[in-house]
Every structure is written in C-alpha cells, then in structure tokens.
C-alpha cells in the first residue's frame with residue numbers, strides 16, 4: 001500500500017469512528033490516489049454524516065499531528081489499547097511483538113506502514129461515494145486524495 005493512501009486510511013478511520021461510531025475495519029483497498037475503507041456498521045449513514053466524516057478527516061490533516069509508529073509487547077499492547085488494534089485482521093499467535101501506528105486520541109492499530117510522519121503532509125481526502133451493505137453490516141467508503 002502506498003504511503004499517501006495508508007496514512008489517509010488511518011486519518012479517515014479516526015473520523016469514521018468519531019462521527020459514526022464504527023470501530024472495526026473489515027477491509028482496505030488502494031489504487032494510486034484512490035482508496036477504500038470498509039467498516040462494520042449496521043445503519044446507512046446520512047449525506048450529512050458522511051460530509052461530517054470528510055470534514056473531520058481533513059481537519060485532522062490541517063492539525064498536522066504526529067503519526068507515531070512503535071513496537072510493543074503484544075500482551076502489553078492488548079492490555080493498554082484492547083482488541084481494537086487488530087480490527088478484523090488477525091495476527092498469528094506466535095507473533096509476540098506488534099508494530100503499532102497511532103494518531104494520538106484518534107486512531108490506533110497494528111500497521112507497519114509506510115506512513116507520513118505527520119498528518120499535515122497527507123493529501124486532502126475527498127469521499128467520492130459510499131455504499132452500505134445491510135446483509136453484511138458493512139459500510140464501504142471510497143475516497144480520492146489530493147483533489
């Protein structure tokens with residue numbers, strides 16, 4: 001995954017969690033400056049809510065906060081941050097140390113990147129469409145960077 005889209009996914013996920021309360025990512029996809037984030041969600045969000053998600057993500061980019069990466073003992077990481085660090089991507093049991101990526105107070109999960117060092121250099125995020133799939137209880141959010 002490229003650095004721009006990977007970093008944008010962390011920023012966008014924080015906004016999705018903040019605005020919509022969706023906490024678990026089920027899949028991610030990148031293709032050049034385009035990306036897609038899929039999260040578990042029971043309801044179809046309104047246009048206004050999705051606009052708030054986009055604004056919230058771009059505000060976090062403007063704030064230019066650090067995107068920190070660090071390694072941590074697995075047990076300690078689970079105790080400190082909870083299972084949320086895995087989203088829906090299980091990590092084999094034999095892995096005892098995790099690489100965590102954190103935007104303070106916004107988003108944390110296991111990810112090796114690559115990432116920007118701060119949100120300020122991440123291109124702006126435009127949500128181009130979204131699709132709610134009730135049977136799967138998933139929300140797919142397609143976005144484009146830097147436009």
Ligand SMILES: [Zn+2]
Nearest residue numbers: 006101111113
């Ligand atoms: Zn990442």
